[in-house]
Every structure is written in structure tokens, then in C-alpha cells.
Amino acid sequence: MTNSEKYHNAFVTALEVTPAQAPDLVYGKSNAWDSVGHMTLIAALEDAFDIMMEMDDIIDLSSFEKGKEILRKYDVEI
Amino acid sequence: MMWKFEGFRDNTAVIDEHGQQLSYAELRHEGRMLCQQADGRCLVFCLCQNVLGSFLGYTAFLNGGVVPAMLPADMDPALFSALYEAYKPKYVWAPKAFDLEDGCLRYERFGYRLFQTPFGDATRLAPDLALLLTTSGSTGSPKFVRQSYQNIRANTDSIVTYLSLTQSERPITTLPMHYTYGLSILNSHLDVGATILLTNQGIAQKAFWTFFQKLGATSFGGVPYTYEMLDRMRFFRMDLPTLTTMTQAGGKLLPELHRKYVEWCQKTGRQFIVMYGQCEATARMAYLPWEQSLAKIGAMGIAIPGGAFELIDEDGNLITAPHVTGELRYRGPNVTLGYASTGDDLRKGDEFGGVLHTGDMAQVDEDGYYTIVGRKKRFLKLFGNRVNLDEVERMLKSQFPTADVACAGRDDRLTLFATDEAALPQMRAWLAEKTGLHSSGFVPCLIPAIPKNDAGKTLYQELEKYND
Numbered sequence: 001m002t003n004s005e006k007y008h009n010a011f012v013t014a015l016e017v018t019p020a021q022a023p024d025l026v027y028g029k030s031n032a033w034d035s036v037g038h039m040t041l042i043a044a045l046e047d048a049f050d051i052m053m054e055m056d057d058i059i060d061l062s063s064f065e066k067g068k069e070i071l072r073k074y075d076v077e078i
Numbered sequence: 079m080m081w082k083f084e085g086f087r088d089n090t091a092v093i094d095e096h097g098q099q100l101s102y103a104e105l106r107h108e109g110r111m112l113c114q115q116a117d118g119r120c121l122v123f124c125l126c127q128n129v130l131g132s133f134l135g136y137t138a139f140l141n142g143g144v145v146p147a148m149l150p151a152d153m154d155p156a157l158f159s160a161l162y163e164a165y166k167p168k169y170v171w172a173p174k175a176f177d178l179e180d181g182c183l184r185y186e187r188f189g190y191r192l193f194q195t196p197f198g199d200a201t202r203l204a205p206d207l208a209l210l211l212t213t214s215g216s217t218g219s220p221k222f223v224r225q226s227y228q229n230i231r232a233n234t235d236s237i238v239t240y241l242s243l244t245q246s247e248r249p250i251t252t253l254p255m256h257y258t259y260g261l262s263i264l265n266s267h268l269d270v271g272a273t274i275l276l277t278n279q280g281i282a283q284k285a286f287w288t289f290f291q292k293l294g295a296t297s298f299g300g301v302p303y304t305y306e307m308l309d310r311m312r313f314f315r316m317d318l319p320t321l322t323t324m325t326q327a328g329g330k331l332l333p334e335l336h337r338k339y340v341e342w343c344q345k346t347g348r349q350f351i352v353m354y355g356q357c358e359a360t361a362r363m364a365y366l367p368w369e370q371s372l373a374k375i376g377a378m379g380i381a382i383p384g385g386a387f388e389l390i391d392e393d394g395n396l397i398t399a400p401h402v403t404g405e406l407r408y409r410g411p412n413v414t415l416g417y418a419s420t421g422d423d424l425r426k427g428d429e430f431g432g433v434l435h436t437g438d439m440a441q442v443d444e445d446g447y448y449t450i451v452g453r454k455k456r457f458l459k460l461f462g463n464r465v466n467l468d469e470v471e472r473m474l475k476s477q478f479p480t481a482d483v484a485c486a487g488r489d490d491r492l493t494l495f496a497t498d499e500a501a502l503p504q505m506r507a508w509l510a511e512k513t514g515l516h517s518s519g520f521v522p523c524l525i526p527a528i529p530k531n532d533a534g535k536t537l538y539q540e541l542e543k544y545n546d
Contacts (some may be wrong), residue, residue, distance in 0.1 A: 002373040016517055027283065036461055036516035039307055055312045059284040 007078045010044040027062040049076045080140045081358040086271030089245055094130045095277040095289045109138030114538040115185040115192055119143050120168035121201045125151040125176060126255040128278045131190025135171040145203055147210035148256040154512055162219045165421045166197035201421040211258055213357050223357045224415040232411035233360035236382040237266040240365050245271035250295035262361030263299050275359030294320035301328030301462025305335055315343055329459035330450055333376040342369045354378035358434050360383055360412040376534050377449045387448055403451055406440040409433050458487045474505055484528045486541045493521045
């Protein structure tokens with residue numbers, strides 16, 4: 001699986017959305033991505049890329065696009 | 079009148095995340111303007127968010143003798159309609175985005191609007207009735223808890239005393255205003271002239287922490303899920319020099335996590351206060367004094383000033399020996415008037431008579447500290463929200479009439495048992511949408527048949543074996 005696929009999958013599985021919905025997701029704009037969904041998503045991303053995210057990054061990850069930018073800090077290119 | 083705002087005229091009462099603020103003098107003035115529009119004692123539905131308009135509505139109505147029924151602003155429209163028809167409020171105070179079809183706009187302030195409904199004074203109110211709160215807003219039961227002015231006054235006095243609150247406090251909102259615990263934080267801090275930091279952002283959002291640090295929050299409250307989340311978010315590494323106190327209620331925190339917070343607070347000169355309460359007791363019934371927190375990990379503490387606990391065995395006798403489980407009964411001036419399920423019930427007087435059967439099973443130790451060991455009735459706490467399992471089953475059966483379904487669960491996980499493989503994911507998604515609770519709290523479980531006795535009653539004991 002490519003990084004891009006892993007990234008996409010993490011959103012689909014953690015937030016229980018369809019693959020087509022994932023790229024448009026923004027924190028707090030849907031029931032799927034509330035505070036509970038957020039922690040599930042962070043855990044999924046940490047597992048998928050074997051990283052430990054800092055609190056500042058956890059709370060900054062507010063959209064599908066923003067997440068890609070943040071993962072770059074952990075040497076993960078999406 | 080609930081609060082004497084004129085005692086703290088120049089203090090800042092509230093600051094919101096957009097930098098808008100009101101002094102106590104301004105809050106008093108704004109409240110009077112709003113109450114004038116409501117024109118006398120009546121029932122108002124307040125659609126709550128942690129924003130200035132919602133805050134103004136609550137304080138104005140409670141101080142002005144108008145009875146607010148506090149509801150979540152993102153409530154399911156069908157559930158709102160059911161309550162609207164059952165209680166016939168004279169007004170609805172709601173955010174701008176909300177449209178009341180048969181309402182007439184009377185006033186607008188801070189992004190909130192006051193709509194007059196066609197019901198007029200259809201609903202009559204008992205003289206001491208102050209406030210209505212739902213016990214489980216998420217399942218849309220039309221049941222409210224009726225709280226009196228004396229209830230709120232008594233509970234506020236107790237909280238101010240046991241937490242030693244002063245006007246230098248700056249609590250930041252982490253809980254909704256339609257939730258009794260969130261409201262008790264507002265009530266007690268407004269009573270001492272402190273400054274409420276009002277934000278609709280959650281703790282997983284950056285804007286929350288930016289606001290926290292910029293305005294120097296000193297305390298916040300949380301349910302067990304809040305503290306689990308903070309732990310996973312590496313909270314203990316954050317730089318929050320202004321934070322002095324954290325309180326926890328709304329369910330039992332895992333003892334290991336309780337210890338972790340207590341130890342971190344002891345090391346960093348802070349306090350972590352575990353508390354116990356219910357909407358039926360206005361808000362608080364017990365707290366664990368900070369000096370005892372390490373020695374009594376896992377306990378919820380002692381009764382608040384003015385209150386008292388008793389433990390009752392199955393035959394209704396008082397338990398006097400330590401470490402014996404019984405149902406927890408509470409007496410105090412904060413025990414509410416009773417329930418309501420229609421508008422007519424709002425005329426009723428005190429039905430509880432100062433005694434609350436909590437429905438929680440507890441034990442007391444030799445030193446008089448109480449520990450909750452379970453629940454008598456079928457209730458769960460999903461992400462801090464009380465969920466009545468029987469109510470959820472009823473909802474599912476009315477929405478999916480052909481499905482055979484049962485709900486059980488432990489701690490913060492509701493297991494959804496059904497026999498129809500195709501319907502199970504639909505039920506789960508529908509439940510999440512209807513309750514507004516995240517779907518991960520509902521665990522689907524496909525079984526060949528729902529175990530039942532000859533009378534057709536579900537045998538929940540039999541379902542236990544599926545819980546891990």
C-alpha cells in the first residue's frame with residue numbers, strides 16, 4: 001500500500017465514511033469527525049505510519065489536507 | 079433573583095473566543111433588556127451553545143424569574159418538535175441559524191433570537207420552579223428534571239464553599255450549558271464574581287488551547303472521557319502555567335487514570351477534584367477533598383456541605399457496616415422537585431421531598447468515604463452522556479419495527495444486539511445520528527436470536543457472555 005492509500009484508509013476506517021467523502025472532511029463539520037472520532041483518527045494515523053504525534057500537531061490536524069502537511073514533520077510524504 | 083451581579087459591577091463576567099466581553103454591570107443590563115421582551119414569568123426553550131447569546135439567555139432568564147428549559151442547539155429536529163408540542167413554551171431563544179416556523183421574532187442580541195410561539199401562556203408554572211433540564215437529551219425522552227430556585231441556591235453555596243472559589247478564578251468551558259455539570263460551573267463562578275471563558279471549541283481543537291493560554295484559564299471540568307482523551311493527547315507535557323484546578327464528574331474515572339492526574343497535580347502544585355452528582359440533585363452531591371485524593375483513589379468522596387448519604391439494603395434497611403454494597407440515598411436542600419413529562423407537570427410542587435434514590439450502588443469505608451460500585455438500573459454513560467438502555471431499545475423498535483433488537487453494555491460502550499445482518503449497520507448509523515453521539519460508542523453484535531423468557535422479556539444476563 002502506498003502512503004497515500006494508507007492515509008486515505010485511516011480516515012475511512014476511523015471516521016466510518018466512504019472513500020469519496022474522506023478528502024472533503026473538516027473537523028467539527030460532521031458527526032463522524034467529532035472529538036471522539038478525532039482521537040480514533042489520530043490513533044489510526046499513528047498506527048499506520050508508526051509515529052507518535054505531539055499534542056500541538058494532534059490539535060492542529062483539522063482537515064484531510066492539513067493532516068498531510070502535519071505528517072510531513074514526521075517524515076511521512078503523502 | 080439568583081445572583082447579585084451588582085456586587086461585582088466592574089468585574090468581567092464573561093469573555094468569549096472572539097474577544098467579546100461583558101462586565102457584571104453590562105450582563106445585568108443586557109439581561110434586563112432581554113427579560114423585558116419576555117414580559118413576565120413564562121417558559122422559554124433555550125437552545126444552548128457555549129456562546130455569548132446562550133450565556134446571556136440563561137443568566138437573564140434565571141435571574142429574571144423566567145423559566146428556561148435548556149436544550150442542545152444541535153438537537154434532532156423531530157425530538158425538538160416533540161418537546162415543543164409537549165411543553166408549549168411561550169418563547170424560544172435560539173441561535174440565528176435556527177428557524178421557528180410558527181414563531182414571531184421579538185428580539186435579537188449577540189447572534190441569538192427570541193421567538194414568540196403561538197402558545198401564549200398555555201403552560202402554567204409552579205412559583206418555585208426555576209429551571210428545566212433533560213436527564214438524557216440524546217435519546218429525546220420528553221422527561222425534564224424540575225429544579226427550584228432554592229435547589230440552585232443551595233447547591234451553588236455548597237460548591238463555592240468546598241471548592242473555595244474566589245473572583246480571581248477563570249474557568250474555561252469544556253461542557254455544554256444544557257448539561258447540569260456545565261451549568262453548575264457557571265452558577266458557582268457567577269456567584270463569586272469570577273470570569274467565565276466561553277468557547278464552543280472542544281479540547282481536541284487548537285483554537286481551544288490558544289484561547290486557554292491567551293486568556294489564562296485557571297480551571298476546567300471534565301467527564302471521564304475528557305480525561306481519557308487528554309491523557310492520549312499527551313496533556314501532561316503541555317505548558318499551562320495558569321491552570322490550578324481540574325474537576326471530574328459525570329461517571330467513574332478509571333482508578334489508574336485517577337492516580338495519574340492526582341500525582342501529576344501534586345507534582346505541579348495543582349488540584350484534581352473528583353466529584354459525584356446527578357441532575358436530580360441539581361448538580362453535585364459529593365466531592366473527594368484534595369488532601370485525601372491519593373489515599374482514596376477510586377472513591378467519589380463525602381457528601382457536600384449541607385447534604386448526607388445513606389446506604390440501603392435490598393430489604394430497605396439502613397446499612398451501617400463499612401464495605402457493604404447498597405443503594406445510595408441522598409438527602410439535602412439540592413434534591414430537586416421531581417420530574418415532568420408534559421407541560422401540565424410544571425404546576426406540580428415538590429415530589430421528592432428532599433430525598434433522592436440515586437440508582438447507584440455504593441459502599442462506604444471506615445473513614446466515611448463513598449465509592450460507586452455499579453448501577454441499579456440499566457444506564458450507561460457514553461462519552462459522559464447518560465443513556466437509558468431501555469429507552470434506546472424503544473427508539474430502535476419504533477424506527478425498525480421488524481427488527482429484533484436488544485441493548486446492553488458496560489461502562490462507556492453500548493452493545494447493539496440484532497439478528498438481521500443487513501439492518502445492523504443501519505441501526506447503528508441511525509442511532510449515532512439520532513443521539514448525536516459518536517458511532518464508535520455503539521458496538522454492533524450479530525447473534526442468531528435474542529434470548530427471551532416465556533413472557534417474551536429479554537434475558538440480559540444471557541447477553542453478558544458476548545461482552546468480551
